[in-house]
Amino acid sequence: MKAGSNRIEAVVTNVVAVNELVKRFHFERADGGLLPTFSGGAHIVVEMRDDEKTRLNPYSLMSSPLDTRDFRISIRRDDVGRGGSLFMHRKVKPGDRMVISNPVNLFSLDLRAKKHLMIAGGIGITPFVAQTSQLAAGSGNFELHYAVRNDALASYADVLKERHGSRIHLYRDDSGETLDLARVLATQPLGTHLYVCGPAGMITWVRNTAAAAGWPAERVHFEHFAAPQPGKPFDVRLAVSGVDIQVGEHESLLEAIEAAGLDPPYLCRGGVCGQCETNVISHDGKFLHNDHWLSEEDRQSGCKIMPCVSRFEGKSLVLER
Amino acid sequence: MTMLSRPVYGVLTPQTGKNHLLIADADGASAITDFAKKAPPGFFASAEIMYLDGPDGAKNVQALKALSPARFYQGPSIAAALPRLRQLLAESHMGLRLYVAGTEGLIGQIVQIANEAGIEYTAVQTEHRGSLARRVQCVHCKGITENVTTQPCTCAHCGLLLLVRDHYSRRYAAFQGVCINAEDPTEIPPTEEIFR
Numbered sequence: 001m002k003a004g005s006n007r008i009e010a011v012v013t014n015v016v017a018v019n020e021l022v023k024r025f026h027f028e029r030a031d032g033g034l035l036p037t038f039s040g041g042a043h044i045v046v047e048m049r050d051d052e053k054t055r056l057n058p059y060s061l062m063s064s065p066l067d068t069r070d071f072r073i074s075i076r077r078d079d080v081g082r083g084g085s086l087f088m089h090r091k092v093k094p095g096d097r098m099v100i101s102n103p104v105n106l107f108s109l110d111l112r113a114k115k116h117l118m119i120a121g122g123i124g125i126t127p128f129v130a131q132t133s134q135l136a137a138g139s140g141n142f143e144l145h146y147a148v149r150n151d152a153l154a155s156y157a158d159v160l161k162e163r164h165g166s167r168i169h170l171y172r173d174d175s176g177e178t179l180d181l182a183r184v185l186a187t188q189p190l191g192t193h194l195y196v197c198g199p200a201g202m203i204t205w206v207r208n209t210a211a212a213a214g215w216p217a218e219r220v221h222f223e224h225f226a227a228p229q230p231g232k233p234f235d236v237r238l239a240v241s242g243v244d245i246q247v248g249e250h251e252s253l254l255e256a257i258e259a260a261g262l263d264p265p266y267l268c269r270g271g272v273c274g275q276c277e278t279n280v281i282s283h284d285g286k287f288l289h290n291d292h293w294l295s296e297e298d299r300q301s302g303c304k305i306m307p308c309v310s311r312f313e314g315k316s317l318v319l320e321r
Numbered sequence: 322m323t324m325l326s327r328p329v330y331g332v333l334t335p336q337t338g339k340n341h342l343l344i345a346d347a348d349g350a351s352a353i354t355d356f357a358k359k360a361p362p363g364f365f366a367s368a369e370i371m372y373l374d375g376p377d378g379a380k381n382v383q384a385l386k387a388l389s390p391a392r393f394y395q396g397p398s399i400a401a402a403l404p405r406l407r408q409l410l411a412e413s414h415m416g417l418r419l420y421v422a423g424t425e426g427l428i429g430q431i432v433q434i435a436n437e438a439g440i441e442y443t444a445v446q447t448e449h450r451g452s453l454a455r456r457v458q459c460v461h462c463k464g465i466t467e468n469v470t471t472q473p474c475t476c477a478h479c480g481l482l483l484l485v486r487d488h489y490s491r492r493y494a495a496f497q498g499v500c501i502n503a504e505d506p507t508e509i510p511p512t513e514e515i516f517r
Contacts, residue, residue: 191439214338214416
């Protein structure tokens, strides 16, 4: 997919402080029309032009798929991240023009399910806000378990409770409330699909607990966008283009390739979708794979890298790009 | 090159789970007793065996009961067992693992019912033992003919002479049968018994 066909000129129509860490941003088309259709679980990539630097970060849509007059995303401020969330929190104001991508869904509901069991941790609630709206409109059977630190940081817990009542189960860490996952898993009817979105540790816990309880892997869906990790700068030769680049400490390999004027394919920019998979022609050093895409065999072979989130340390790296 | 839809079967292998349902007919019983040798200790304490014994199942019944499953059901045929199976699946929870061993017709029909109940075919352990007789759906009248062993076969419903294809429908749990002499019904190709 070419970035050119994937860009929507949008206007920020509202910025709402949801709580001390989370802000919600509303986007409408600059030309006033309807935005593209999407399904619950989809994300958009937001282009952030911050002086010299352009960041492209993925965020789950949390507005109802039934209403495409605007797109809404909620962003948790990360004070020690690469700066995308801080830029959104500090600099973006209603009336600003921004470029967003078409929606892409890598975390869609399996509508063959007899029931949807959803597990959310913290800001991982956002795709479920959209999915529960979609399911409620079609009388879909679902149950959402949502773990938060405390009431003050329980983004949208009130809204979800109001919309969906007893289908929503809230667990507040500061009140000592914990999700008895093994018990919840054991009481689900045949044909239930499980979805989890939240911190990496929570996703691992849910996947492992489900596997131990006899849930087939194809019934367990998860989404975790890995933010690109900073690291030591490294040099890369892009053999097809004949370009040598350096990847900076706070820059991803994908961003460095784009900064060199290339237009490589991407969708999620979070190590999930596989779109930016790049062949390695030669290397002398070690890969720091941070994606959820490559198989263990791929990693062992040293023949592939996901430039959106993964890095390299060593003498030389030549990519087929 | 076989057709992609042609089912392939494996060897029953113990799965992680809360409960286990093992279903077999005829020689499928031996697949379960073989499976028992590699099952973890205590496996059958959370397992039910449904055995559809056919005419000479008495000694198999003894061997299966000797595994001490939590529940044991014995019935004369798939059709007789279906209401019970449907009920059992409707009341089951995630964590139930399903294993089917025996004739191709049994495996197909159990996979079909399991799918309706919310267990995908990829999650069902299957092992083929015994007859390869086919369930054939006539693509013309839609009737299903059971226990087809010949090529071609005669549709038990509309009487057309059918070429039995490897094209398989999981939804109908049947192979597709297509009229073999539509151009000239007087042309009768030789009949061979090939699905034993």
